[in-house]
Amino acid sequence: MAHYLLAVSPLPGHLMPMLTIGLGLQSLGHRITVLTGAQLCDTVAASGLDPVALPVDVRIEPPAAAPAPLRRLPTPVRRFWLGRAELRAVYAEPLGEQADALRAILRTQPVDAILADVTFTGALPLLLDDSARPPVLCCGVSPLTLTSADTPPFGLAWQPRPGRDYRRMNAVAHRVIMRGSQRAFDRALRRAGAGRSPVFISDWPRLADGLLQLTVRDFEYPRGDLPPTVEYVGPVLPTAPSTFEPPHWWDDVCATAGVVLVTQGTHDNVDLDQLINPTLEALGDRRDLLVVATTGRRAGQRLPRRLADNARVADWVPYSALMPYVDVMITNGGYGGVQFALSHGVPLIVAGETSDKAEVAARVAYSGVGVDLATATPSPATIRAAVADVREDGAYRGAAQRFRSEIEDATPIDSIANALKRCCGT
Structure with a gap:
């Protein structure tokens, strides 16, 4: 060989x-x-x-x-x-x-x-x-x-x-x-x-x-x-880890129809005020949603002192375990994470500024699978409106499901x- x-x-x-x-x-x-x-x-x-x-x-x-x-x-x-x-x-x-x-x-x-x-x-x-x-x-x-x-x-x-x-x-x-x-x-x-x-x-x-x-x-x-x-x-998607110890709030994920995942990926995730914290603020009063934030284990991160009752935060949760429950993914445009979401038919909201992430966001909008917020630092009001748009307009989910079929092939x-x-x- x-x-x-x-x-x-x-x-x-x-x-x-x-x-x-x-x-x-x-x-x-x-x-x-x-x-x-x-x-x-x-x-x-x-x-x-x-x-x-x-x-x-x-x-x-x-x-x-x-x-x-x-x-x-x-x-x-x-x-x-x-x-x-x-x-x-x-x-x-x-x-x-x-x-x-x-x-x-x-x-x-x-x-x-x-x-x-x-x-x-x-x-x-x-x-x-x-x-x-x-x-x-x-x-x-x-x-x-x-x-x-x-x-x-x-x-x-x-x-x-x-x-x-x-x-x-x-x-x-x-x-x-x-x-x-x-x-x-x-x-x-x-x-x-x-x-x-x-x-x-x-x-x-x-x-x-x-x-x-x-x-x-x-x-x-x-x-x-x-x-x-x-x-x-x-896309090359990671397999499920051989061992995964779910966080203590995992039953909430399994029991909630409206799980919103927000992540800043594995690289540009020091300043959580770019995307994760505004998302937690934007959706903190939505009792019909469960907001799961994955932070990526980087030193220097700062979360809000008090989290809303519908927020769950972890350094990392394998996408293979989490994505089957996700209704909408909010991301700064990591290529692998976007591909993983599409492999499960999950529509996207992307807020990316650097060249590759902004280009990912543009392709998400072009292919109809989600919304490009055209900034790395969206306001809570912008995020809240985008979540409502993606959840209420079935065209985004329909396009994401078509990509799921292509990826499966x-x-x-x-x-x-x-x-x-x-x-x-x-």
Whole structure:
């Protein structure tokens, strides 16, 4: 059987689907090694896979909030500012040490193929300069970032208009507005021993031997120029944990028809005043609803001193246990969580500001499965109105149920295994 190297940025939300893929491939008899952040290696080992640590200083911190003056500017300006910061922090700055760690592994052991998440840009020097490399495939653990004539620049979170040509708008965004980020990316590539990137930063996965997008086709915008290397394999969803000790209030979840789940995911969850606390305030007097907030176990979080009688809070509850009871999910736009909700036919309310989360929110609205609040900091009144809208308008739930059927038909692990096998020529 083959030896596959999974290269994953040190982001919990990226690691978890990659671990599920690794375990699935391991169950098919393959040997799996996972290269990721040192702080996540215990999680890898506990899953039953073999970890290799990136240097300890390779970390990606939660995004900083936009400065107060910027928050008063139009949304596109604010999103471009956040996008530039994200491109540097996630794509450019870790590239060199990621590339060094990949090369070190390849020098010491045979690897049949590399499966990298789309933000693990340390794989790009191999694609540009190493003819002896193994096949490199990317996993789309976030919305599809590839530039298209049919879609606006990634990060603006604008839904495309049918028949419009966005090539000029994309060129201006890349060559003018994002020029500094591209230069930082090219500098990182040169330091890693590669030349200048032939594509824009977020387009680098089109140079890989395959891009396996972890969703169903209808969640993405139609693109007439989609590269043939892109395959929609369906979301990779974690299995139920072997042990789960329900919180003492679990019977309330099982007995309530109107469970509203609110979460800020696994990364941008320090400031609960962005989404969780406003949701608790917005729905605190709704006796027909049970509000379950999962906080993600991060230091520095502050909840209200007094919780409403209909609120239940936990650091973490597995989606596999909770989602069958959820009526509406409120989220800041984590890609994996949104896919999990859709796999259960649960409609969504999304409040995301950073480029990937705003793009998730836009796709939720575009596909009809929920509401895009177009901000990371909605007011309690806005949240309350959105919950009423989603619960009362059956179209959202109907669209989410259609996605549930599509996801049930997907076979992501088999599709990924077959893609790897094709690229390896076996």
